[in-house]
Amino acid sequence: MKMKKSLGIGILSMAAVCSTQGQVGIMDRFNFSPTGAGYTSHELNFDIAGGYATRDKGGANTDAFGMDLGVNYFITPNIGIGADSYFDAFELPYQLNFSGIYRYPIEDTGAAPYGFAGFGRQWEHAAQWQGHIGAGIEFRLNMHTGVFLDGRWVITDKTHDYGLWRLGFRLGF
Numbered sequence: 001m002k003m004k005k006s007l008g009i010g011i012l013s014m015a016a017v018c019s020t021q022g023q024v025g026i027m028d029r030f031n032f033s034p035t036g037a038g039y040t041s042h043e044l045n046f047d048i049a050g051g052y053a054t055r056d057k058g059g060a061n062t063d064a065f066g067m068d069l070g071v072n073y074f075i076t077p078n079i080g081i082g083a084d085s086y087f088d089a090f091e092l093p094y095q096l097n098f099s100g101i102y103r104y105p106i107e108d109t110g111a112a113p114y115g116f117a118g119f120g121r122q123w124e125h126a127a128q129w130q131g132h133i134g135a136g137i138e139f140r141l142n143m144h145t146g147v148f149l150d151g152r153w154v155i156t157d158k159t160h161d162y163g164l165w166r167l168g169f170r171l172g173f
Contacts, residue, residue, distance in 0.1 A: 070082055
């Protein structure tokens with residue numbers, strides 16, 4: 001129960017940061033110039049996130065918390081591809097997902113809502129193919145650092161489908 005409460009507080013905190021973007025001085029605190037929002041073509045970034053899944057690694061109807069690591073490459077400011085791995089058990093190889101991503105940077109805010117869809121493979125605990133579809137929002141703190149929140153619905157071929165929420169940092173280069 002404490003983990004659910006902590007995740008809820010984190011989501012609300014991120015929403016509060018995103019909702020204050022129109023106030024005077026918010027961008028100055030982050031040393032950020034919002035023009036163009038820093039979302040560019042040929043952009044490579046890395047995700048480090050915590051995650052909450054509605055099912056555990058074996059597909060049981062048990063909440064699971066874990067970690068997510070990912071890499072994204074944007075061909076244009078709007079269109080990109082990504083690969084990520086969510087794991088609630090530290091065993092390799094565990095899971096690998098590939099996504100097509102469409103984001104829509106909102107001028108002068110630092111925010112960019114995005115949608116994504118793709119497929120993946122889980123090797124351990126319940127070896128299976130997976131598909132997913134989801135949406136999220138990223139808020140750039142500066143040219144190389146952002147925070148993001150997203151959710152996806154995962155369609156599996158052997159266990160029950162489940163939801164996955166991620167909250168983390170996106171580091172760009």
